[in-house]
Amino acid sequence: MNDLGAGDEGTAERQMRFLYALRSKGVTDARVLSAMERIDRGLFVRGLFAERAYEDMPLPIACGQTISQPSVVGLMTQSLNVGPRDTVLEVGTGSGYQAAILACLARRVYTVDRHRRLVREAEAVFRSLSLPNIIAQTTDGCYGLPDQAPFDRILVTAAAEDPPSPLLAQLKIGGIMIVPVGQSDAVQSLIRVTRLTTGFDYEELRPVRFVPLVEGLGQE
Template sequence: MRVIYALRSRGVTDARVLEVFEGVDRREFVSDTFAERAYDDVPLPIASGQTTSQPSLVGLMIQSLGIGPRHKVLEVGTGTGFAAAILSRLARRVYTLERHPGLARTARANLERLGITNVTVIAGDGTRGLPEQAPFDRVLVAAAAEDPPGPLLSQLREGGSMVLPVGVSDSVQTLIKVSRTPHGQDYEELMPVRFVPLVEGVEQD
């Protein structure tokens, strides 16, 4: 399978992550226009001027979080729900925030069609997180901020971790992993990346 080959060649080695990717069809999350490219390891355009990330990058981000079956996960940047579908098979519960209500509706429909019941899709401001459901064991952010947002850090459980791209949108961004320890936060740089910027507020579609 092309997607699994791409994941392995980019460094995704976690057997559980690879198995989950094998069971989630990316074709379900892209428009008919891009159906033929659904299995290519490339980002693809989706509605509202956004993109769905390339599978290998999603895989590397998820692998770096080390998600366990009892974990509660927050995702920022739902898109059409592809990463949320992957997360749903690794974690106990997933909450995912999307600032474009139209995309949130699409993601909700996609996940419902696939019978995924442990994901809650919310049209909301990802920079604020979801304090009413905090703390989270893991946080995955699919948009770039200049610094890790304070509200997201504060909603991370001690011993938890967050993966996100940092850097301004018109220059090189770095994917980092932030781990919350009893003494503060530990930061680890993972790789250079390019994401859309993390924007405050909710769009009015």
């Protein structure tokens, strides 16, 4: 993580606790841990909750959305198994934190959100971090980005009742999609979908809780 200010003697200790919490929750991939050490979550949390940015908990952000807890971000990223030559689609930019992590691991990241405000604010942070390999757009993520498909990896950060068929169609053969699936915000499972030449393989990873995947564009 970046230094939070000269003379802040607690920064190193806070960073150590942050990484320890990730490892204790099962985030063990060295590349993922390195990316999460590089990207300061504090840059993506504003207002009243800024002081809680380094706790392993989800936090509210603008437009009624949330920034996921770091351990879930780490586990989802680890399960996606991103390679340095991969092109990744993220559905649900939110704060931009997950896209920034992915940008440290992939060749290119396309991230989309239905809220213009979230995309605009995330782009500002991407620029401050010098992450030119992220392309952010305001669009209906339920339909992906067919003009840029197919993708090596797709990460969905909102829960759908089923893996959206337009996104499945935009996954390369051998590609992986991580998506929360469930009909309510109380009962959801994180699913890893692998596209095979003969169809799709589905693997249930863990219970999660995400905001719902909503069609259309937001008001902000």
